[in-house]
Amino acid sequence: MSTNALEACLADLRFTTDGLIAAIVQQHVDGQDGPPCGRVLMLAWMNREALGLTLSTRRMHYWSRSRGKLWLKGETSGHFQEVVSWHRDCDGDALLFVVRQASAACHTGYESCFYQQLDFSGEALPVGESPRFDPAKVY
Amino acid sequence: MSTNALEACLADLRFTTDGLIAAIVQQHVDGQDGPPCGRVLMLAWMNREALGLTLSTRRMHYWSRSRGKLWLKGETSGHFQEVVSWHRDCDGDALLFVVRQASAACHTGYESCFYQQLDFSGEALPVGESPRFDPAKVY
Numbered sequence: 001m002s003t004n005a006l007e008a009c010l011a012d013l014r015f016t017t018d019g020l021i022a023a024i025v026q027q028h029v030d031g032q033d034g035p036p037c038g039r040v041l042m043l044a045w046m047n048r049e050a051l052g053l054t055l056s057t058r059r060m061h062y063w064s065r066s067r068g069k070l071w072l073k074g075e076t077s078g079h080f081q082e083v084v085s086w087h088r089d090c091d092g093d094a095l096l097f098v099v100r101q102a103s104a105a106c107h108t109g110y111e112s113c114f115y116q117q118l119d120f121s122g123e124a125l126p127v128g129e130s131p132r133f134d135p136a137k138v139y
Numbered sequence: 140m141s142t143n144a145l146e147a148c149l150a151d152l153r154f155t156t157d158g159l160i161a162a163i164v165q166q167h168v169d170g171q172d173g174p175p176c177g178r179v180l181m182l183a184w185m186n187r188e189a190l191g192l193t194l195s196t197r198r199m200h201y202w203s204r205s206r207g208k209l210w211l212k213g214e215t216s217g218h219f220q221e222v223v224s225w226h227r228d229c230d231g232d233a234l235l236f237v238v239r240q241a242s243a244a245c246h247t248g249y250e251s252c253f254y255q256q257l258d259f260s261g262e263a264l265p266v267g268e269s270p271r272f273d274p275a276k277v278y
Contacts, residue, residue: 009261024163026179035178040163043233055259089252090245094182096253106229112174113228114235120194122148
């Protein structure tokens with residue numbers, strides 16, 4: 001990897017004053033044509049180091065705001081996210097990563113952290129899917 | 140709409156200290172089965188008022204951090220986003236809205252704000268699509 005290209009890329013992104021940038025993670029769909037069209041799995045935050053490690057290892061790394069530390073997704077669960085492609089938005093303050101998710105993204109066992117749909121009054125709707133793993137056996 | 144249901148919903152979300160929550164916006168795909176599987180269009184921010192207006196009008200409203208004001212997407216361009224469904228994430232600090240996007244989401248004219256793909260060295264790749272409108276004629 002060219003360090004200069006990465007430095008130029010980082011300089012062109014708009015990190016928060018805390019040095020973070022939002023990363024949307026979307027499931028890759030095999031054999032699709034055109035733009036990425038998979039399920040949205042999660043939203044997390046990256047610092048420059050997490051982004052650099054993500055690009056060099058092609059596995060998603062984040063900055064955990066709650067734990068205050070770098071975080072390789074899957075390091076505990078084994079549910080790694082292999083990066084297929086990545087994209088920046090028009091004003092450089094959000095990133096989109098298209099990944100192959102092992103097992104499921106959510107710590108609850110659901111495929112996506114966005115498993116809870118609500119209606120237009122704000123009421124939670126019944127969840128129409130089952131968890132893919134038992135969190136008690138994984139964490 | 141029940142005010143109580145909305146208040147309970149808002150109380151269960153985790154807004155930032157600035158009173159904001161991240162909203163991922165995804166294109167609706169007609170006739171799909173299962174979870175939403177359209178293109179990710181943009182990431183923006185909502186305050187409680189923007190979320191309430193979005194649910195009551197079923198059109199996406201945001202809080203513009205750069206302009207410091209409430210923002211109905213499409214108010215200038217006519218490119219409204221009609222909400223089909225919405226979802227919260229497992230820890231309540233991010234929302235996902237599935238929408239029917241009029242014309243295109245991005246102010247540049249591209250369908251998605253994430254039109255710019257990069258390679259793993261951080262170099263921008265050629266954009267493989269055309270803008271859907273001419274920004275000079277819309278804004």
